[in-house]
Amino acid sequence: MPAYCFRQIFRRACSILFATALLCGGCFCFMPAAAGAFTAQATIEHNTIVVGEMTQLSITVTDGKPSNPPEIEQVAGLQIRNLGTSQQFRIVNGQTSSSFVYNYSVLALEPGEYTLGPFKLTTKKEEVMTNTVTLTVLPASGPSSGTGGEEPAGSPQTGGRREQLFLEVSVPKNRIYLGEKLPVTISLFVGDLPVREISYPVLDASEFVFAQAGRPVERRRIIDGRAYQVVEFPATLTAVKTGKFTLGPAKLQCSVLTRTRRRSPFPDFFDDFFSDYEYQPVTLQSDTWELEVVPLPTAGQPANFSGGVGQFELTATANPQEVQAGDPVTVTLTVKGTGNFAALSAPVLRHPDGFKIYDAQRKTSGESGEEVAVFEQVLIPLSEGVDRIGPYELSYFDPVAGEYKTARSEAIPLTVTPGSEPAGATAFTRPGRGAPAYGRDLVFIKGTPGRLRLQAKVFYRQAWYWWLHLLPLGVFFAALYYRRRMAMLSSGTPKARALRATAQAGQRLKKAQALLEKGEEERFIDELHTIVREYLGERYDLPAAGMTGEVVNQLQAEGLSEDSLKDIKEFFEAYDFYRFTGRKPAADEIQRLRETAGRILAGG
Structure with missing residues (x-):
């Protein structure tokens, strides 16, 4: 057997042994570490x-x-x-x-x-x-729109079955008091539909104050044998006017994936092949519901009624609690509970005798789900006979009990000592001594300024002369910056490519605008497509020729945001649609395509 055959066999055997060792080592490296009992x-x-x-x-x-x-x-x-x-x-x-x-x-x-x-x-x-x-x-709640025996607001029926996408409003009751804060839950029911870009629902009711009351909560529910993904939006309604009102509908905007039909010369069984899907904006509306707002009862209303409607608790603290007569004391009043904190006034001091009282200042409003309001009031004890502060009282209306109630704080003990200078003391002078007479001393006070003259100012004592020394230094740094910037722009770094691409795209975009003003929409779209392709190719070092919407798969590694990738994909898909279908775009479609290209050039 020739020698070169032995060498080939030896090399192949070594390669197999090396690959086996490498594979075994990798397996040992990626084996889970023994961490004891699972x-x-x-x-x-x-x-x-x-x-x-x-x-x-x-x-x-x-x-x-x-x-x-x-x-x-x-x-x-x-x-x-x-x-x-x-x-x-x-x-x-x-x-x-x-x-x-x-x-x-x-x-x-x-x-x-x-x-x-x-x-x-x-x-x-x-x-x-x-x-x-x-x-x-x-237990499952009954009809939630406040109208007895009817379907919940926003739950449409089609042949006895719920729709795939609908909006429902739930309220605990349909009769409230003026100023009462009513909790409202607006629920979005989503069936087997891809939905995105869900906005917070709005409710147009001029007789009420509508406010958000927390973050949305997602749940899953089975209704009539159908599974729904439910997004609950908590909110509140505060009545500002009495009477019977028809509220709603609540409105919510979202985008739903729908199928669009392309032009095709083939029979209907090719529909699935030539169909396309895109997200279309949809505005959902709930049903309306009746709500009655009654005024607060006048019978039994206390004279110091705070205007609050709800259920509240009051606590009071003072700092310091050991003072001298005439020294200020800061009292902090904390109101907690549920209700309309915005209309709540400060609690009232029950026994104000012996104090100089300043108006209370609100520190927190109790809105935006805080459920707490804090007031601060400054009191000045006038004599050492004062031994306590309060109690404070807060009169409010309880809508659950239907009557006025008063929350009281505990009295705060206070120690007051006599002041360093007793009240009513007057200053006195010793009789028999008049005002001292002052004569002329070595350096006496001049009665007249004398003769004035202007002091000469030489140029080297002027401020501008010393600032002038910084001019050569500024010119040097400006030239250095200009040189480094030009060197950077001519390099192949990502920042240099981005600057060059942005400058070139801006110049070409102005020329393309002239085509649109002349009414040449098709040339404008082609030029806009060329600008975006060459911009992305120059900035991210990609081949511009033949670039399509699939370029987003390569751009994901560049750290682009989801919105930028979405704009790039939508731009190329829209261009391909107009290019290959032959349909002439409308003015609003051209404007939308131009805005999408502008966002790509600005943040792509």
Whole structure:
């Protein structure tokens, strides 16, 4: 056998041995580190749901792989289904850990308190039990729009079945008092529809003050056998006028994925092939509902009524509590509870005798979900006979009880000592002595300024002369900056490419605008497409020829925002649509395409 054959066999054997060693080493490197006994933890997405809603139960196993899934027993009043498993690997500081997650859906069928777990998991060597989780299921509320016996506001029906996308307004009652803050829940129900760009709902009601009351909450509900993803927007309504009103509809804007039909010469069975999907803006509206606002009763209204409507508690603190007569004391009044804090006035001091009282100042308003209002008031005790402050009183109307109530704070003990200078003391002078007479001394006070003359100012004592020395230094730094900037612009760094691309795109965009003014829309769109392609190619060092909307896959690594990637993809898709369908774009479509290109050139 020739020698070169032995050399080839030897090289191939060495290559196989090297690849085997490398593969074994990699396997050892990525094996999970032994972290001792594995752990398991059970968590639930929502601890409180209503009948018909669905939540998710997750069992997470860390640093171990069970030989069998956990044993999940069905609970009366609940329906538990397996959603599958997921696995995660993490490498932190060279330490590798893994986790398995078992996911289950929990559907509430009956109200009550439920305890899920503990669940048992076993491996080949050990057995572990998870913790328990508690689930509270509340009864399903009835018609929530405030009109007895009707469907909840915003729940349209089609042949006895709910639509895929609708808006519903829930209010606890349909009769409130003037100034009462009514909690409102606006719920967006989403079925099997891709929805995005959901805005906060608005309610046009001039007789009420509509305000947000927290962050939206997502839930899952089953209605008439259909699953919905529900987004609940908490809000409040405060009545500013009495009477019977028809409120609504509440409005919400979002974008829904819809199918558009392209022009095709083929029969209908090719529709799915030639169809395209895009997000279209949609404005949802709820049903209207009746609400009656009644005035506050005049009978039993206290003279110091604060204007607050709700349920409040009052506490008072003073600092300092040991003072001299005439020294100020700052009293902090804290009002907590639920209600209309905006109309709340400061609490009143019940026993004001012996104090000089200043007006109370509001520090926090109690709006935006704070549910607290803080006032500060300055008091000055006039004599040492004062031994306490208060109590303070806050009169308000309780809409639940339907009557006026008064919240009182505890009296604050106060120690007042006599002042350093007793009140009423007058200054006196010793009799028999007049004002001293002053004569002329060595350096006496001049009665007249004398003769004045202008002092000469030489140029080197002027401020401008010393500032002039900085001029050569400024010229030097300006020239240095200009040289470095020109060198940077001529280089191939990402910053230089971005500056060059922006400058070139701006110049060409002005020329393209002239085409649009002449009425040459098709040439304008072609020129705009060329500008965007060459801008992206120059800035991100990509080939501009043949660039399509798929370029976003390459631009994701450049750190672009989701909005920028969306604009780039929409621009190329719109251009391809007008280019290959032959349809002449309308004026608003050209303007939208121009605005999209402007955003790409500004932030792409």
